[in-house]
Amino acid sequence: MxxxxxxxxxxxxxxxxxxxxxxxxxxxxxxxxxHGSQGCSTYMRLQLAHHFREPVDIASSSLSEKGAVYGGRENLKKGLRNVINRYNPKVIGVATTCLAETIGDDVPAIIREFKEEEGIGNDPEKDIIIIPVSTPSYGESHVSGYIKALEAVVRRFAESHGEERAVKNPNGKLNLIPVESLSPPDVRELKEILEATAGNYIFLPDISETFDAPLSDNLPKIAQGGTPLSEIADMPNSRASFGLGIVSKNLALEYLKESYGMPGYSVPIPIGLSKTDTFFMELVNILGCPIPEKYQKERGRLLDAMVDVHKYLYGVKAAVYGDPDMVFSLTTFMLELGMDPVLVATGSKSRDFGMMIGQIFGEIRPELAPVVLDGIDFDSLNDAVSNCSPEILIGNSNGRYIAKARGIPLVRVGLPIHDRVGAQRILTVGYRGALELLDRITNTILEATDTFTAPVQAEPAAYDGLRFERNV
Ligand code: SF4
Structure with a gap:
């Protein structure tokens, strides 16, 4: 504001x-x-479909004026019945929107009532599992919606372990619980790393197929892929949990830690050199395994590229914005590249964001004094950009109006990216992701400044003269 x-x-x-x-x-x-008004689901389906370029079905209880006055009980039950009949799902996630929360519908109670009426039990093997999550947008953002939903899922499946909170059948697996801003190739990259190190792991949630599916003749009603339900139920038996993101609290990881005494490790999103190093070092600590040679080579290639482009990136003033944990790791990478992130901002309200960004600057480039903002909108970001005069913007595509108005290039990273194709194919994590991001940032800067071509352009002036003579 x-x-x-x-x-x-x-x-x-x-x-x-x-x-x-x-x-x-x-x-x-x-x-x-x-559970709320129709427009909520239309808007969010559109956002996701534009970003991932996949069909995204989200049902709605479609509350109208009547529901808003008398409560949405009947609409929700009807919606659940329709979803079951049309999609035949094993799990239904019921998320509330602003209207349902404002009128105060007791969603868990309505779901209990619905299950009794329909004869749906609590057996995850046989019955439909319905998981409510309270997500009014006037409270928090998509970041917390993701975190809350995962906690609700893990809790619900852990209930099948009964009242007694104890590890029953140790499976030796490693749980990985990521953040909202990952792309399908990011998930594939992390799964490959886990395959090469942990071997046995559970990745929740897995959007690598569901949001990046191959073209098929028979489009399934529910996208194939995703974390198998049996694996979610098995999460309390794992040896440890690994959570991505340190600015926002990973509630599912905390729940497993508190309820099952499971070791839980939160690490930054592995974007850039040092944050990917941290990710691997934690894996090594937990698993006691070496870092596979493949990744050591990838690290070496990243270092090589960082040396190559240092002369183009050093001192370039950047504005970085987006989801808090994404911005935290991106900023670290900017500093490693010698860039000057003059403005670091997130739209989420976060108590720790400023302090954590300050720490990173203190560790890597204490001489810099960035403007750090949380809870901002694009209007205030525009003001901050005007004051800080960055030469490049790095963030989601909603910043394009600022970039355009000020003639600054924008490198699109994060969610949403709906004005370009390929968001579902952008790799950002791991050493390979850092390399790809590095190339994108450097080429954008080169394109904008002509740094690379400037020395070459000294000669064409002579050609201009020749051309002129010939024309004459
Ligand atoms: S702000 Fe609330 S009412 Fe509006 S689209 Fe978002 S969830 Fe729906």
């Missing part, structure tokens, strides 16, 4: 239920239903 405005203008976040859809869509045979 700017000083001149008491309202949010173009939020730098997305709605909380959208985060829950991102989480539920990474689970096998799962359908999402929003």
């Amino acid at each position: 700017t000083k001149r405005s008491y309202a949010t203008v173009n939020p730098c976040i997305m709605c909380q239920p959208m985060g829950s859809a991102l989480a539920f869509k990474g689970i096998e045979n799962t359908m999402v239903l929003y």
